[in-house]
Amino acid sequence: xSETVAVPASIxxxxxxxxxxxxxxxxxxxxxxxxxxxxxxxxxxxxxxxxVAGVLALLVRAELFTAGETLMKPDTYNQFFSLxxxxxxxxxxxxxxxxxxxNFVMPMQLGAIDVAxxxxxxxxxxxxxxxxxxxxxxxxxxxxxxxxxxxxxxxxRLGSSVIFMTLAVFIAGFSSILTGLNFIVTIHxxxxxxxxxxxxxxxxxSIYATSIVQVLATPVIGITMLLLLLEKTLQIGIFDPxxxxxxxxxxxxxxxxxxxxxxxxxxxxxxxISDLMGVFSRHEVQGYKFVALSSVAIAFLGFLVWGHHxxxxxxSAISSIVFSLITYLIGIPTGVKVLNWVGTMYRGSVSxxxxxxxxxxxxxxxxxxxxxxxxxxxxxxxxHLHDTYFVVAHFHYVMMGGTVIAAIGGLHYWWPKITGxxxxxxxxxxxxxxxxxxxxxxxxxxxxLGTKGMPRxxxxxxxxxxxxxxxxxxxxxxxxxxxxxxxxxxxHSLMKGKKAGSNPWGAATLEWTHTASPPSPHNFxxxxxxxxxxYDYHALARVSGDGAAQTSEPELSESRH
Amino acid sequence: xxxxxxxxxxxxxIFLVTEVLLFSGMFVAYTVYRVWHPETFDLLSGALxxxxxxxxxxxxxGSSFTVAMSIHSIQKSDKKATxxxxxxxxxxxxAFMVVKxxxxxxxxxxxVFPGAHFAPHGEHYAPFDVPYAPQFFSIYFVMxxxxxxxxxxxxxxxxxxxxxxxxxxxxxxYYTPIELTGLYWxxxxxIWIFLFPLLYLI
Numbered sequence: 001x002s003e004t005v006a007v008p009a010s011i012x013x014x015x016x017x018x019x020x021x022x023x024x025x026x027x028x029x030x031x032x033x034x035x036x037x038x039x040x041x042x043x044x045x046x047x048x049x050x051x052v053a054g055v056l057a058l059l060v061r062a063e064l065f066t067a068g069e070t071l072m073k074p075d076t077y078n079q080f081f082s083l084x085x086x087x088x089x090x091x092x093x094x095x096x097x098x099x100x101x102x103n104f105v106m107p108m109q110l111g112a113i114d115v116a117x118x119x120x121x122x123x124x125x126x127x128x129x130x131x132x133x134x135x136x137x138x139x140x141x142x143x144x145x146x147x148x149x150x151x152x153x154x155x156x157r158l159g160s161s162v163i164f165m166t167l168a169v170f171i172a173g174f175s176s177i178l179t180g181l182n183f184i185v186t187i188h189x190x191x192x193x194x195x196x197x198x199x200x201x202x203x204x205x206s207i208y209a210t211s212i213v214q215v216l217a218t219p220v221i222g223i224t225m226l227l228l229l230l231e232k233t234l235q236i237g238i239f240d241p242x243x244x245x246x247x248x249x250x251x252x253x254x255x256x257x258x259x260x261x262x263x264x265x266x267x268x269x270x271x272x273i274s275d276l277m278g279v280f281s282r283h284e285v286q287g288y289k290f291v292a293l294s295s296v297a298i299a300f301l302g303f304l305v306w307g308h309h310x311x312x313x314x315x316s317a318i319s320s321i322v323f324s325l326i327t328y329l330i331g332i333p334t335g336v337k338v339l340n341w342v343g344t345m346y347r348g349s350v351s352x353x354x355x356x357x358x359x360x361x362x363x364x365x366x367x368x369x370x371x372x373x374x375x376x377x378x379x380x381x382x383x384h385l386h387d388t389y390f391v392v393a394h395f396h397y398v399m400m401g402g403t404v405i406a407a408i409g410g411l412h413y414w415w416p417k418i419t420g421x422x423x424x425x426x427x428x429x430x431x432x433x434x435x436x437x438x439x440x441x442x443x444x445x446x447x448x449l450g451t452k453g454m455p456r457x458x459x460x461x462x463x464x465x466x467x468x469x470x471x472x473x474x475x476x477x478x479x480x481x482x483x484x485x486x487x488x489x490x491x492h493s494l495m496k497g498k499k500a501g502s503n504p505w506g507a508a509t510l511e512w513t514h515t516a517s518p519p520s521p522h523n524f525x526x527x528x529x530x531x532x533x534x535y536d537y538h539a540l541a542r543v544s545g546d547g548a549a550q551t552s553e554p555e556l557s558e559s560r561h
Numbered sequence: 562x563x564x565x566x567x568x569x570x571x572x573x574x575i576f577l578v579t580e581v582l583l584f585s586g587m588f589v590a591y592t593v594y595r596v597w598h599p600e601t602f603d604l605l606s607g608a609l610x611x612x613x614x615x616x617x618x619x620x621x622x623g624s625s626f627t628v629a630m631s632i633h634s635i636q637k638s639d640k641k642a643t644x645x646x647x648x649x650x651x652x653x654x655x656a657f658m659v660v661k662x663x664x665x666x667x668x669x670x671x672x673v674f675p676g677a678h679f680a681p682h683g684e685h686y687a688p689f690d691v692p693y694a695p696q697f698f699s700i701y702f703v704m705x706x707x708x709x710x711x712x713x714x715x716x717x718x719x720x721x722x723x724x725x726x727x728x729x730x731x732x733x734x735y736y737t738p739i740e741l742t743g744l745y746w747x748x749x750x751x752i753w754i755f756l757f758p759l760l761y762l763i
Contacts, residue, residue: 116568181575189568219579223586227703235677236699238590243677244696249593253586 085148111192131172138164180214206271221257269406281348327377354428358409365401390450421497434482441475
C-alpha cells in the first residue's frame with residue numbers, strides 16, 4: 001500500500017495519446033493501475049452480469065405468463081428467480097455505480113491523477129472476479145433455490161452449492177469493502193487545491209456516503225456468510241433450530257447488512273441525478289448543502305431500520321414499533337433531495353437530452369418507490385402486504401426505477417468522456433422512453449397484484465391473477481427492448497459516433513473542464529486549481545467564454561483551456 | 562510523502578474498523594446466547610483453562626509492547642533493534658499459537674467439538690454435557706479460530722516486514738509498513754483482551 005500514486009508510463013508527446021490507446025496490449029489492460037481502465041473492466045464484467053440476470057428475469061416473467069406450467073418446471077423456476085436476485089444484488093447493483101462511474105469519474109472530479117491506492121483498486125476488481133467465478137461454480141453445482149436472502153434453516157440444509165454461493169457473497173463483499181476504503185481515503189486526501197468540501201460535486205458526496213456504508217455494513221454480511229458456511233459444514237448450531245440455534249438471529253444479521261446495502265445501491269444514483277439536474281437545468285443545484293448532507297443522513301439512518309424487514313418474523317412488538325418509526329424518518333432526507341431536484345429544474349432552464357430524460361424518469365419512479373416504501377413501513381399495512389408482489393414492485397421501483405435508470409442516465413452523460421464519441425441522441429431518447437413505459441407496465445401491475453394478495457416467488461397462481469400477470473410480462477418485453485436499444489446505441493456510437501468535444505454538455509466539474517475526451521492516461525496536463533463551485537455556470541462562462549451557451553447540438557470543437 | 566503516509570494510515574484505520582465489525586457479529590451471537598442461557602455459559606467457562614488463557618493474554622500484551630518498540634526504534638533508524646523487536650513479537654505470536662494448539666487438541670481428544678459433533682467424555686469434560694453446551698463451544702471455536710487466523714496472518718506480515726527491515730528497506734524517513742503492521746497487531750491484541758474474560762472468566 002506504500003505506492004500511493006501510479007506512475008504513468010512514459011508517453012510519446014508527438015501524438016496526443018489518451019488512456020485508451022497509449023498502450024494497447026492485453027497485459028496493459030489486465031494489469032492496469034489506471035482508475036479509468038479499471039472502471040472499464042468493471043463496466044464490461046458488470047454489464048455481462050446484468051445481461052445474464054436480466055435474461056433470467058425475462059424467463060421468470062415468461063413462466064408467469066399463464067397459470068400452471070408455461071415454460072419450465074417449478075424447481076427450475078425457483079432456481080431462476082433465486083439466481084436473478086443473487087446476481088442482480090451482489091454482483092450487479094452493489095458494485096455497479098461505485099465501481100464503474102465512481103472509479104472513472106470520482107478521481108477526475110477531485111482533480112486527482114488516480115485513487116489513493118491504485119493497486120488495491122485493481123485487487124478489488126480481481127476479488128470481485130473471484131466472487132463471480134464462485135457464483136458460476138455454485139450454479140454448476142446446482143439447485144440454489146434459497147432466494148437472494150439465504151434464510152436459515154433451509155439454506156443451511158441445502159446441498160453443497162450453498163457453500164460456493166455464500167463464499168462468493170463473502171468474497172464479493174471484500175471487493176466492496178476495499179473499494180469503499182479506497183474511495184474514502186481518496187476523497188479525504190486527494191482533492192485538488194481549492195476543492196473544499198463545499199465545492200465537491202454532489203456525485204462525490206454520494207460516493208463518499210456510499211463508501212462509509214460499504215465499509216461499515218459489509219463486514220457484517222461477511223461474518224454472517226462465514227457463520228452460515230460453518231453452519232453448513234460443521235453444524236455449529238448458531239442458526240439452525242434443530243441444533244439449538246436461532247434462525248431469527250440470521251435474519252437480524254442478514255438485514256443489518258442488507259438494509260444499509262440498499263443505500264449502497266441507491267445513494268450513488270442520487271449523486272448522478274444531482275449532477276444531471278445541475279448540468280441539464282443549467283442552474284446551481286438548489287440547497288447544495290442539504291442535498292450533500294442528506295446523503296450522509298440517509299447513510300446513518302440506514303443502519304437503524306433493518307428490523308422493518310422482520311415485522312412478521314416474531315420480533316417483539318416494541319422493536320417493530322421503533323423500527324417502523326425510524327423508517328419514517330428516512331423519508332425526510334430523501335424528501336429533501338427530491339424537493340431540491342425539482343426546485344433546481346424550476347429555477348433553471350431545462351434541456352431534454354437523453355441523460356435528463358433518465359433523470360426525469362428517475363424522479364418519477366423513485367418517488368413512487370420511496371413513498372410505497374414508507375407505506376410498507378406502516379406496521380398494520382405491512383402485515384397485509386408482506387411477501388406479496390407489492391414488495392417486489394416497491395423494491396424494483398427503487399432499485400431498477402431508481403438505481404438502474406440513474407446508472408444508464410449517468411452512462412449516457414459520461415459516455416463522451418469515457419469513449420470520446422457522441423451517441424445518437426434520437427436513439428438514446430427512444431430507448432429512454434421505451435424503458436420508462438416498459439418499466440411501468442411491468443411493475444405498476446405488480447403493485448395491483450400485491451394489493452390483491454398475490455404472494456411473491458410463487459410458481460403458480462389462481463386464475464383471477466392471470467390478466468395482470470400477462471400485462472406485467474408484456475411490459476417486461478417492452479423494457480427489454482428498451483435496454484437492448486441502449487446497448488445498440490452505445491455500440492453504434494463506438495463504431496460511427498461523432499467525435500466528442502472535451503465538454504459537450506457545458507458542465508462545470510473538473511472531469512469536463514480540465515480533461516480531454518477521452519482523458520490522457522494521467523487525467524490532467526497540470527494540477528487543476530479550483531476557484532468555483534461544481535455547478536457555478538456563471539463562473540464557467542467567465543473562465544471559458546462559452547459556458548453559457550444553451551447548445552441544441554453538442555459542441556464538437558476541441559476547446560483548450 | 563507525508564500525504565502518502567497519511568493516506569496509508571487512514572486506509573489502515575478504516576480497515577481496522579471493518580475488522581471490528583467483522584468480530585462484532587460474533588460478539589452479538591455470544592451476547593444473545595449468553596443472555597438466553599446464562600447458567601450454561603457460567604458453568605462452561607469452567608471448562609476452559611484460565612491459566613492457559615491468562616498466559617496467552619500476557620504473551621500477546623508483551624508482543625504489543627515489542628511491536629510498539631520496533632516502531633520506536635525505526636523512528637530512530639535503529640534497524641538492528643527494530644528487527645530484534647519484530648523477532649520477539651514473532652516468537653510471542655508463535656507461543657500464543659502453540660498454546661492454542663494444545664487447548665484445541667486436548668478438547669478434540671475428549672470429544673469437545675463445535676455444534677452437532679459435540680460428545681464430551683473424560684473426567685474433566687463429561688460434566689459439561691449440558692443443554693446448549695454445543696452453542697458455547699461453537700462460539701468458542703469460531704471466535705478463537707477466526708482470531709487465530711488473524712494471528713497467523715499477522716505472523717506472516719511481521720516476518721515479511723522483519724526481512725525487509727533487515728534488508729534495509731526502512732529508516733526513520735520511511736517506515737509506513739511497520740507502523741501499519743503495528744496498528745493491525747494492536748487490534749489482534751485488543752480483540753483477544755475481550756475474548757479472554759468473556760470466554761474463560763465469566
